Amino acid sequence: GESVGLHLPTLSVQEGDNSIINCAYSNSASDYFIWYKQESGKGPQFIIDIRSNMDKRQGQRVTVLLNKTVKHLSLQIAATQPGDSAVYFCAEISRGDYKLSFGAGTTVTVRA
Amino acid sequence: DGGITQSPKYLFRKEGQNVTLSCEQNLNHDAMYWYRQDPGQGLRLIYYSQIVNDFQKGDIAEGYSVSREKKESFPLTVTSAQKNPTAFYLCASSIWGETQYFGPGTRLLVL
Numbered sequence: 001g002e003s004v005g006l007h008l009p010t011l012s013v014q015e016g017d018n019s020i021i022n023c024a025y026s027n028s029a030s031d032y033f034i035w036y037k038q039e040s041g042k043g044p045q046f047i048i049d050i051r052s053n054m055d056k057r058q059g060q061r062v063t064v065l066l067n068k069t070v071k072h073l074s075l076q077i078a079a080t081q082p083g084d085s086a087v088y089f090c091a092e093i094s095r096g097d098y099k100l101s102f103g104a105g106t107t108v109t110v111r112a
Numbered sequence: 113d114g115g116i117t118q119s120p121k122y123l124f125r126k127e128g129q130n131v132t133l134s135c136e137q138n139l140n141h142d143a144m145y146w147y148r149q150d151p152g153q154g155l156r157l158i159y160y161s162q163i164v165n166d167f168q169k170g171d172i173a174e175g176y177s178v179s180r181e182k183k184e185s186f187p188l189t190v191t192s193a194q195k196n197p198t199a200f201y202l203c204a205s206s207i208w209g210e211t212q213y214f215g216p217g218t219r220l221l222v223l
Contacts, residue, residue: 032209032210032211034211034212036214041217041219042216042217043116043118043202043214043215043216043217044155044202044214045214046211046213046214049211089154089155093209098208098209099157099160099170100145100157100212102154102155103154104152104153104154105154
C-alpha cells in the first residue's frame with residue numbers, strides 16, 4: 001500500500017541552529033499534509049498544514065515546503081530551542097477517503 | 113476551554129477483562145478517531161466515525177469496539193479478544209477531511 005514516511009529516524013541539532021525534517025510520500029492522490037509534534041507521554045500536537053495546491057506555508061518559527069514533483073515534504077524550524085525536542089510526524093490525507101496516514105516519526109534532540 | 117479529553121490517563125486490564133477508554137470533545141467536530149501507538153512506532157487507525165451513529169473499522173479493528181451515540185463522545189472498548197492490548201491510545205477529532213486534533217492519550221497496561 002501507499003504510505004507516508006520520514007527520511008531519518010533521528011536528528012540532533014545545536015540550540016539556535018535551524019532544523020530541517022524531511023518526509024517522503026508516495027500517494028499522488030494525497031490532498032493535504034500535516035506536521036505534528038509529539039512530546040514523550042503526550043498526544044500529537046498540530047504544528048502546521050499545507051494543501052496540495054501550495055508549495056510553501058509559514059507559521060511561527062516553522063515553514064513547511066511541499067514538492068509535488070518528487071513527492072517530498074519538509075518542516076523547517078528556525079532557531080531551534082530545547083522545547084523543540086520531540087518526535088515529529090508528517091501525515092497525509094488522501095483525497096479519496098480522507099483517512100490520515102502517518103509515518104513513523106523523526107526524533108529531534110536539541111543540544112545545549 | 114475547548115479541546116479533547118481522554119480518561120483515564122493510565123488504565124490497567126486484567127486477563128479476560130473488557131475495558132473502556134473515554135474520549136470527549138467540545139470542538140463541535142463531526143468526525144472522531146481512535147489510534148493505537150506502540151513504542152517507537154507511528155499511529156495506526158483502529159476505528160473512525162464520520163458522524164453520529166456511524167462508525168467504520170480502521171486498519172487494526174480486531175479486538176476493539178466503539179459506539180457514537182453523541183457527537184461529543186466516542187468511547188473505545190478493548191475487549192478480551194485483543195491479545196496484545198498494551199499500548200498508548202489516542203483519540204482525535206476533526207472536521208471531516210481537515211486537520212485532526214488529538215487528546216492527551218490513555219496508556220493501557222496489562223496486569
